[in-house]
Amino acid sequence: MQKRLVLDQQQIAIILKRFCHQLIENHDTFENTVLLGLQPRGPIVLDKIAKTLEEISGQKVNTGYLDATFHRDDFRRRDFPLKANETKIDFLIEGKEVVLIDDVLYKGRSVRAALDAMIAFGRPKKVELMVLVDRKYTRDYPIMPDYCGIKVNTLESQYVSVEWTEKGFEKDAIWITEKA
Amino acid sequence: MSQLSTRHLLGIKDITTEDIQLIFETADNFKEVLNRPIKKVPSLRDITIANIFFENSTRTRLSFELAEKRLSADVINFSSSNSSVKKGETLIDTVNNILSMKVDMVVMRHSSPGAPHFLSKNISANIVNAGDGTHEHPTQALLDAFSIREKLGDVAGKKVAIIGDILHSRVALSNIFCLQKLGAEVMVCGPITLIPKFISSLGVKVEHDVQKALEWCDVANVLRIQLERQQIKYFPSLREYSLYFGVNKKMLDRLDKEIVIMHPGPINRGVELNSDVADSEHSIILQQVENGVAVRMAVLYLLAGVR
16 A cells, blocks of 8 residues: 655654644633544544643643534435544533644544534634644635644545554554555 | 444344444443533434324333434424324324324334334334333333443443333343343342243243342342233232332341342332332432433434434
């Protein structure tokens, strides 16, 4: 299978650090800010960012995991229903500034569903989107990231795979792979 | 795997252990949804569900209706007491008339065992059995096992005693199938007249002494005496039944272990279960009701999700 490296471990670490500095710049004390990792792959990015933020600024940020499976627009349009993941949000987001975090932005449909799912926890003051990889020219919805690790050109026949050491891979890495 | 092996939920006997686990995992997610400030998700917004109840029901019908509404489905309710069934319409005609109004799913309770199975062979909509006579009540068994899993961490390896009127109970049969599929040991306990003759062929223990059953089990699921199904007298009086087969606080105090008390409702207080047990810290009866909505949401979501 053809594979092209997009980001290696060091580059990912630099991007995550950059994200943290950008967040500190925009959200200062994080008093009114919450970070939400979009299931199933956003939480791992979120956890890394929360940990780095604490290391850099000594601040503990409110974090949660958001699953948007029940809010997707492709229910009954697939051969079988998607399996839901855990939503873990122990606070209300009413009046908060929310940063939604995911690994790859593709069609934008997951983010649309997440925006819908999020409202069950209150009306946020503002929502921002943070992604490690933005697949250019592939969007079905008018959704753009506020924080972006890298923009890549991809084909429909390709997918972006994100590997983490926490998931058993040797090194953190992001690849563009041809679909089998 | 995120797909059930069946298009209908007719009985626990017909589904696999993997199906049950998938329903539980999905119900975990729906339970979280039910604890949100806004308890509604849009998954079933383009689906119409008919709740067809040929028998009386309060809890099950309300629980299904709430589950459907929490999933944003359109709901129509039908009960035979004020319908054309009274005028002699057949089951298939009644259901086909409802389906011609573009209904996608049918939740049905019927007094005849096998009615939903019969229907599933004749109509195209997904069918959920909400109780068919003395045969099965699959969603009750699923919510019972889900509640045990929630309380004790796992169902496998647990000892569950089903106490009471086993003969007329659809809950008992579905519970036996469900608990065994999940790896629990099951005992039935009750007066000899209310235990089906060949029940031990299902691989369950049989006991007639309630105290011994309580000593054996981790969970006691106490069933209602179903007087409305009893054509003849199976025991001399309710007072005598309560004396010999009712569960009370004194019996629990004699145990030197923790025990979980369940009841599918409605409770005949003072008959099969005393108030001092039903309202005690051992009881998870109200959690069962709460879990019922989440489990039914999971069943409807998984059945409706198949194209």
